[in-house]
Amino acid sequence: MRIQDIIEGKKEWRAHVARVKALPQDYQIVYKEMQKYLFKVGPVELSDGMSLLSGIVDLFEEGAALGKGVLEVTGRDVAAFCDELIGDSKIYADVYQESVNQEVYKAIKKDVDKTK
Template sequence: MHLKQIIEEKRAWRAHMARVKALPEDYQLVYREIQKYIFKAGPVEPNASIDLLAEIVQLFWEGAAAGRTVLEVTGDDVAAFCDALID
């Protein structure tokens, strides 16, 4: 991996996390738990996990914009929500 690629990936990750931090607090809390779960039980390739997390953030943004609670977006069983996304 080249230094330039590493720097670009770090920039992308920081931008991703800035989007997470701009979400409502309840969405941030659930995102952090999902992130832990995905990194432990998710796709083997790191880029696949990051892509999945980016999709979740987009889904959360849409839910927050629509005035829905985070559990209305994920359902009451957040682990089942994650498993469905991984499959």
């Protein structure tokens, strides 16, 4: 990654944060919780997580402009809303489950091979 790419990424992130700070307080709170949720369980295959976050801000700006409360936009179950956003994307939990299953299979196979 070039230095110029890093600089551009920081500029883009700062502009994004400024958009979030311009939202009404209830939207900011929900956005921050959604961001934490997505960073913990979020999709591993999205090449640009920034576009997902920017899309959320777009949606929130539109909702705020229409005078809607944030929960009118997301619904009361914000985690379920996040899950809908990432859809069928592979998430970190899926990757971890696969690795656990592979390790168990290897251990069992190794143990079976010892008893032969």
